[in-house]
Amino acid sequence: MLSALTLTTEREKGQREISKMGVQETWAGWGSALASAMFLWAMFGQYFSGILGDRLGVYAMKLVYLFYPYIEITFEEYTGELLRRSHAYAAVESYLSASSRSKHARRLKADYDRSGSGSGSGPGSAIILSMDDHEEVIDSFSGAKLYWSSQIAPLESHSISFYPSPPDRRFYRLSFHRRHRDLVANSYIPHVLDEGKAIGLKNRVRRLYTNNTSYDSYDFRKLGWSHVHFEHPATFETIAMDPEKKRDIVDDLIAFSRGKEFYSRVGKPWKRGYLLYGPPGTGKSTMIAAMANLLDYDVYDLELTAVKNNSALRKLLLEISGKAIIVLEDIDCSLDLSGKRKQEREKSEEEVKKIGSEENKESKVTLSGLLNFIDGLWSACGGERLVVFTTNFVEKLDPALIRRGRMDRHIELSYCDFEGFKVLARNYLGIKEHTLFEKIQRLLEERNITPADVAENLMPKKVKEVAVSVEVCLTNLIQALMESKLKSAKGEEEMLAGTVAKVVEEKESAAPSTLNDVAR
Numbered sequence: 001m002l003s004a005l006t007l008t009t010e011r012e013k014g015q016r017e018i019s020k021m022g023v024q025e026t027w028a029g030w031g032s033a034l035a036s037a038m039f040l041w042a043m044f045g046q047y048f049s050g051i052l053g054d055r056l057g058v059y060a061m062k063l064v065y066l067f068y069p070y071i072e073i074t075f076e077e078y079t080g081e082l083l084r085r086s087h088a089y090a091a092v093e094s095y096l097s098a099s100s101r102s103k104h105a106r107r108l109k110a111d112y113d114r115s116g117s118g119s120g121s122g123p124g125s126a127i128i129l130s131m132d133d134h135e136e137v138i139d140s141f142s143g144a145k146l147y148w149s150s151q152i153a154p155l156e157s158h159s160i161s162f163y164p165s166p167p168d169r170r171f172y173r174l175s176f177h178r179r180h181r182d183l184v185a186n187s188y189i190p191h192v193l194d195e196g197k198a199i200g201l202k203n204r205v206r207r208l209y210t211n212n213t214s215y216d217s218y219d220f221r222k223l224g225w226s227h228v229h230f231e232h233p234a235t236f237e238t239i240a241m242d243p244e245k246k247r248d249i250v251d252d253l254i255a256f257s258r259g260k261e262f263y264s265r266v267g268k269p270w271k272r273g274y275l276l277y278g279p280p281g282t283g284k285s286t287m288i289a290a291m292a293n294l295l296d297y298d299v300y301d302l303e304l305t306a307v308k309n310n311s312a313l314r315k316l317l318l319e320i321s322g323k324a325i326i327v328l329e330d331i332d333c334s335l336d337l338s339g340k341r342k343q344e345r346e347k348s349e350e351e352v353k354k355i356g357s358e359e360n361k362e363s364k365v366t367l368s369g370l371l372n373f374i375d376g377l378w379s380a381c382g383g384e385r386l387v388v389f390t391t392n393f394v395e396k397l398d399p400a401l402i403r404r405g406r407m408d409r410h411i412e413l414s415y416c417d418f419e420g421f422k423v424l425a426r427n428y429l430g431i432k433e434h435t436l437f438e439k440i441q442r443l444l445e446e447r448n449i450t451p452a453d454v455a456e457n458l459m460p461k462k463v464k465e466v467a468v469s470v471e472v473c474l475t476n477l478i479q480a481l482m483e484s485k486l487k488s489a490k491g492e493e494e495m496l497a498g499t500v501a502k503v504v505e506e507k508e509s510a511a512p513s514t515l516n517d518v519a520r
């Protein structure tokens with residue numbers, strides 16, 4: 001059987017594909033002379049079946065079956081014109097990486113065991129071994145023998161193009177005796193996909209993605225996103241904000257993550273939009289990290305100005321997996337339809353000329369392209385996604401962009417209040433109360449200070465300060481508070497009222513009758 005399996009790897013042409021269960025099922029085995037003859041006979045039969053009737057073709061196929069009773073199913077890495085990595089392929093990859101199955105393979109690929117359990121390759125080990133390309137393993141299921149091979153083949157291109165040719169085609173091929181066909185279709189494949197998905201989730205390490213600046217949607221060799229491991233310690237416990245508001249956001253996020261059935265029942269794609277707005281240093285980015293940690297999602301940090309056009313944006317969207325937070329920071333700057341950030345606009349023309357040609361390429365993403373990205377038909381692919389916008393200037397945003405349904409929750413992150421301060425004091429100094437708290441509370445009511453500034457003042461500046469840090473830090477904070485601005489609305493009103501009163505007083509003494517009217 002194994003030799004037959006090896007032979008099958010050599011032929012690529014003339015496969016007759018039968019679509020079944022989202023994978024391709026192909027007639028097998030014509031590497032040997034006999035199988036080739038059978039195949040030609042079958043083709044001959046098929047060709048003439050239109051003329052001579054179906055009978056000839058049917059006989060030819062029966063003959064092929066007689067001598068080569070194996071069925072093959074392929075699981076392609078990319079489906080739908082290379083648009084998306086197939087989940088079935090990823091599940092098979094994980095399934096075959098399980099130690100019990102990969103131990104028979106002779107050529108293996110090694111990777112970290114992201115679960116930290118070391119289950120991949122023996123006790124205490126921190127790597128996972130999986131099948132390398134062109135490798136074969138045998139699996140068994142309910143008495144049936146299943147032969148898996150990992151394959152790689154150049155993708156045939158029939159057109160001449162300026163763009164680089166697409167990457168090689170990778171796929172797993174499953175071969176089994178035809179008598180197991182029902183078992184494989186009804187039980188084995190669902191078993192492989194379920195188990196593979198579970199293994200994949202267990203090994204999953206969260207990632208922080210960013211879109212590549214040189215990304216070209218026509219270049220198949222370039223991926224749209226690069227990633228690093230996502231390791232941000234922020235949690236909702238460490239975020240300084242009104243506890244009730246915080247509880248509400250956490251409840252909303254958890255309800256969303258458990259809402260698969262709800263969303264499908266009401267006919268809405270499983271996604272939710274959050275707009276976080278407020279002055280710099282109030283915790284917008286920190287909250288995104290806390291969201292990702294709470295829900296165990298990947299983060300896709302999308303730099304819109306690096307996206308060439310709407311079609312590149314759509315392609316990026318299709319590369320995003322489920323369980324993801326798509327972040328567009330400073331959306332008021334990114335959404336400048338010229339594609340330049342505000343700071344760049346402010347640069348003199350000469351400075352702009354100096355920018356490298358790559359960076360200088362203008363983004364042609366339009367508002368409608370972005371709206372489509374958020375909630376067009378394509379946005380529903382993948383499911384379980386949060387889209388988060390952040391801005392310092394919510395009033396600058398186009399209302400269409402942040403209307404309810406698109407950005408479902410609008411969350412203001414503002415200056416630090418006493419409740420927020422208590423959270424930071426607990427995080428940074430490990431204290432719940434102190435004699436200086438009262439003074440700090442009074443000052444926080446009068447003055448504007450961002451949580452970032454409070455946090456900065458609560459950090460010991462020198463190593464030797466650590467022992468006396470509480471006192472020193474709180475005093476630093478009081479100092480900073482006294483130097484910070486008065487609460488803008490209240491402060492400005494008071495200042496304005498004071499100035500007006502003073503002017504009125506002065507004018508009254510100069511010309512009482514007329515100025516009394518004005519003051520009134």
Ligand SMILES: Nc1ncnc2c1ncn2[C@@H]1O[C@H](COP(=O)(O)OP(=O)(O)OP(=O)(O)O)[C@@H](O)[C@H]1O
Nearest residue numbers: 238239240279280281282283284285286451452455
């Ligand atoms: N609400 C908060 N709770 C806890 N820490 C905070 C909070 N806000 C700010 N910080 C601290 O200040 C630093 C800066 O905060 P962050 O980057 O989240 O601000 P931001 O609102 O995203 O600012 P920007 O608008 O400039 O992007 C963080 O590293 C964090 O330590």
Ligand SMILES: [Mg+2]
Nearest residue numbers: 284285286329
């Ligand atoms: Mg930020």
